[in-house]
Amino acid sequence: MIQLEGITKSFGSLQVLKGIDLTIDKGEVVSIVGPSGAGKTTLLQIMGTLDKPDAGRIILNNVEVNRLKDKEQAAFRNKEIGFVFQFHQLLPEFTALENVMIPSLINGISGKNARKEAEAMLDFLGLSERASHKPAELSGGEKQRVAVARALINHPSVVLADEPSGSLDTQNKEELHRLFFELRDKLGQTFVIVTHDESLAAQTDRTIHLIDGRIS
Structure with a gap:
């Protein structure tokens, strides 16, 4: 479903990725681990089209996404692609429900249908009673589950998560991993x-070890 071929990336004179070849199948839960500076986040951002490689191909669902024009790529x-970040990235002025609705509205879904889908997603994640609360009124675990709901709202082919449990306590971390x-x-x-979390990496279907810009 996802295929990376010969991905390289440099920042100035520093080459961060040195020819990454990687295939990920539908339904896999894959972890990417490695020391700080190994290129993990850069690889994830390139996979998610948030950054561009210097060379190589990114194929998702048979579409070579790095060949798309910027507007096509954004759509x-x-x-x-759904994203979950370490620090939630929820908009503080909006409720949990409104935060989850945003990707659907950007996708051209009507407000009525986006609200219905967001309510169903929050209910699925056990957050119905928190739908009208703003992020400041939610616990860390609740905020991260809202972020997961937002990532899932458009039924993406893949969810990319960058240290998703890094800011959570042990109980909320374990709940997120189970989720x-x-x-x-x-x-x-x-x-x-x-992830840097060894317990999460050990549970995943496959662990990719990235060291010095290469898959080990």
Whole structure:
């Protein structure tokens, strides 16, 4: 489903990625691990079309996404790729429900249908009673589950998560990890997760070790 071929990336004279070849199948939960500076986040951002490689191909669902024009790429990203970040990235002025609705509205879904889908997603994640609360009124675990709901709202082909449990306490971290596998089992969702958490990496279907810009 995802295929990376010969991905390289440099920042000035520093080459961060040195020819990455990687294939990820539908329904896989894959972790990417490695020391700081190994290029994990850069690889994830390139996979998610948030950054451009210097060379190489990114193929997602048979579409070579790095050949798309910027506007086409943005539309493809919004529909096909969900993102979960370490610090939630929720908009503080909006409620949990409104935050989850945003990608659907960007995708051209009507407000009525976007609200219905967002309510169903929050209910699925056990957050119905928190729908009208703003991020400042939510716990860290609740905020991250809202972020997961937002990532899933357009039924993306893949969810890319960058240290998703890095800011959570042990209990919320374990709940989030269980949620990823529940979503894979119930929805067939594909996850690619950059993590330093050894317990999460040990649970994933496959662990990719990135060292000095190469897959080890």
